[in-house]
Amino acid sequence: MKIGISEIQKNISLFKNMTESVHIVDKKSKEVLALVLPRKKMDGGSLTDELGGILHDKTDVRVQNLKKAIDEAYEAEMREKYGK
Numbered sequence: 344m345k346i347g348i349s350e351i352q353k354n355i356s357l358f359k360n361m362t363e364s365v366h367i368v369d370k371k372s373k374e375v376l377a378l379v380l381p382r383k384k385m386d387g388g389s390l391t392d393e394l395g396g397i398l399h400d401k402t403d404v405r406v407q408n409l410k411k412a413i414d415e416a417y418e419a420e421m422r423e424k425y426g427k
Contacts, residue, residue, distance in 0.1 A: 348376075 347370045351357065357365075361381040368375055 347368060351367065358379065361379070362383075363381065365379040366375045367377040367379065
């Protein structure tokens with residue numbers, strides 16, 4: 344369902360009885376400004392699972408030494424940036 348901001352201002356009760364997610368759209372630019380989920384969907388499960396999209400099925404990456412991983416990523420970025 345897509346609704347404009349003016350409809351939200353006129354009728355806030357739209358959100359009380361929602362059964363599906365709503366995209367709030369700027370009618371001039373046709374740009375999606377926000378996504379509103381019904382409360383029933385949020386209570387039933389994880390918001391991350393709901394919005395995960397393509398990343399939902401990715402394997403979970405674990406790092407043993409976080410400081411070392413950050414340092415290595417920083418060094419790689421500096422090598423790429425300054426060409427060392």
